[in-house]
Amino acid sequence: xxxxxxxxxxxxxxxxxxxxxxxxxxxxxxxxxxxxxxxxxxxxxxxxxxxxxxxxxxxxxxxxxxxxxxxxxxxxxxxxxxxxxxxxxxxxxxxxxxxxxxxxxxxxxxxxxxxxxxxxxxxxxxxxxxxxxxxxxxxxxxxxxxxxxxxxxxxxxxxxxxxxxxxxxxxxxxxxxxxxxxxxxxxxxxxxxxxxxxxxxxxxxxxxxxxxxxxxxxxxxxxxxxxxxxxxxxxxxxxxxxxxxxxxxxxxxxxxxxxxxxxxxxxxxxxxxxxxxxxxxxxxxxxxxxxxxxxxxxxxxxxxxxxxxxxxxxxxxxxxxxxxxx
Amino acid sequence: xxxxxxxxxxxxxxxxxxxxxxxxxxxxxxxxxxxxxxxxxxxxxxxxxxxxxxxxxxxxxxxxxxxxxxxxxxxxxxxxxxxxxxxxxxxxxxxxxxxxxxxxxxxxxxxxxxxxxxxxxxxxxxxxxxxxxxxxxxxxxxxxxxxxxxxxxxxxxxxxxxxxxxxxxxxxxxxx
Numbered sequence: 001x002x003x004x005x006x007x008x009x010x011x012x013x014x015x016x017x018x019x020x021x022x023x024x025x026x027x028x029x030x031x032x033x034x035x036x037x038x039x040x041x042x043x044x045x046x047x048x049x050x051x052x053x054x055x056x057x058x059x060x061x062x063x064x065x066x067x068x069x070x071x072x073x074x075x076x077x078x079x080x081x082x083x084x085x086x087x088x089x090x091x092x093x094x095x096x097x098x099x100x101x102x103x104x105x106x107x108x109x110x111x112x113x114x115x116x117x118x119x120x121x122x123x124x125x126x127x128x129x130x131x132x133x134x135x136x137x138x139x140x141x142x143x144x145x146x147x148x149x150x151x152x153x154x155x156x157x158x159x160x161x162x163x164x165x166x167x168x169x170x171x172x173x174x175x176x177x178x179x180x181x182x183x184x185x186x187x188x189x190x191x192x193x194x195x196x197x198x199x200x201x202x203x204x205x206x207x208x209x210x211x212x213x214x215x216x217x218x219x220x221x222x223x224x225x226x227x228x229x230x231x232x233x234x235x236x237x238x239x240x241x242x243x244x245x246x247x248x249x250x251x252x253x254x255x256x257x258x259x260x261x262x263x264x265x266x267x268x269x270x271x272x273x274x275x276x277x278x279x280x281x282x283x284x285x286x287x288x289x290x291x292x293x294x295x296x297x298x299x300x301x302x303x304x305x306x307x308x309x310x311x312x313x314x315x316x317x318x319x320x321x322x323x324x325x326x
Numbered sequence: 327x328x329x330x331x332x333x334x335x336x337x338x339x340x341x342x343x344x345x346x347x348x349x350x351x352x353x354x355x356x357x358x359x360x361x362x363x364x365x366x367x368x369x370x371x372x373x374x375x376x377x378x379x380x381x382x383x384x385x386x387x388x389x390x391x392x393x394x395x396x397x398x399x400x401x402x403x404x405x406x407x408x409x410x411x412x413x414x415x416x417x418x419x420x421x422x423x424x425x426x427x428x429x430x431x432x433x434x435x436x437x438x439x440x441x442x443x444x445x446x447x448x449x450x451x452x453x454x455x456x457x458x459x460x461x462x463x464x465x466x467x468x469x470x471x472x473x474x475x476x477x478x479x480x481x482x483x484x485x486x487x488x489x490x491x492x493x494x495x496x497x498x499x500x501x502x
Contacts, residue, residue, distance in 0.1 A: 041392070299406065
């Protein structure tokens with residue numbers, strides 16, 4: 001198959017075939033990061049801009065490393081040091097960046113829908129690096145790749161997603177993808193941290209033990225303290241007492257369960273240190289796979305000319321046919 | 327039909343003998359197949375070399391997609407299947423294997439990809455078919471069959487691993 005999307009805004013609505021294509025493509029990029037010379041010339045002469053309106057270590061660095069390993073030029077803009085502080089709107093900032101002719105724009109923003117908003121208004125592929133509580137597609141893709149690497153398959157699994165579901169864009173992207181691929185999703189957390197539509201997204205559990213019982217995969221979420229109003233939780237201690245993934249809690253899951261966490265982790269709040277650093281934890285593999293996933297997405301979206309350019313009639317530009325003739 | 331199953335077999339057998347003769351055996355040799363059909367042909371050559379010399383030649387797979395010179399001209403990206411060379415190629419005598427040599431652009435890309443992975447002592451090129459029409463100064467060291475073609479013809483290599491039978495056919499006058 002071929003991947004026809006111009007942007008990566010979310011995984012909602014993506015088919016099983018598209019998801020597997022993205023994961024397979026990402027898997028083939030892993031090898032590059034194992035080389036002595038971690039660089040291929042694929043995006044030579046292309047410019048990738050990261051526009052980050054929220055704090056980010058992993059995602060921003062991962063995109064930057066991915067772009068550089070593909071030989072693209074990468075420019076990062078953090079809202080704290082940009083003209084946003086002078087009152088410029090998101091759209092004006094994005095339009096000005098687009099006027100410098102980047103080949104892809106990566107956006108992280110606190111408002112749900114920010115990525116689509118820009119995709120509809122600027123002439124450049126847009127990659128969503130997290131928009132409010134909406135989606136974080138590259139995170140879910142790296143989760144899927146990590147699960148497949150270690151469990152060996154991506155269907156028929158029971159996946160428990162535990163914690164602050166309400167604020168979690170990671171959950172939303174994962175739910176779309178996991179269900180499209182034929183897995184059972186459980187959402188586990190206190191009622192105040194589950195969205196109203198939780199029952200439509202998966203099996204809802206309010207007890208950690210029942211939520212992880214027999215699970216193949218446990219995906220822990222960070223308690224988003226910066227987004228906590230006063231009324232979600234009585235206290236962090238109480239949250240930890242009921243929902244922290246300890247070794248004892250994990251014993252309810254399948255013996256070969258794997259544990260994921262998108263990071264950054266709050267040790268002792270949502271996950272115990274010995275679990276985060278234990279044998280079942282794939283947290284560092286997730287980070288490693290994140291670079292491969294972002295390389296794949298940049299390759300697919302930034303290396304081709306946009307739809308506004310006519311497809312050349314020249315046969316060299318027809319990859320499928322060219323392969324046969326040598 | 328340009329080559330039937332027996333023709334393919336004979337051509338590969340001769341190429342194998344030439345490789346072994348030129349390199350005086352298999353001591354430092356590795357075969358790297360270019361995705362996709364070069365992979366199977368490299369396996370065949372290695373199988374024949376093992377029969378003759380009694381030693382397995384290490385095999386690797388190279389995917390040139392990320393090194394192509396026409397990526398930004400294509401509307402859709404070709405699939406990336408990945409490079410898989412599970413040994414260092416430094417100081418080895420690499421035989422790069424592909425099915426059809428045509429413009430030479432695939433080989434150019436494969437050489438660049440190879441050089442990013444290490445510094446082989448030498449690189450030689452083995453192809454089943456050389457159909458001419460080079461656009462770059464590249465030639466093969468070992469050729470199964472030279473096949474003069476017109477630019478609007480296309481050469482199809484079918485191998486039993488994926489097509490159930492070995493044959494090479496020339497398809498005339500298809501859309502250019």
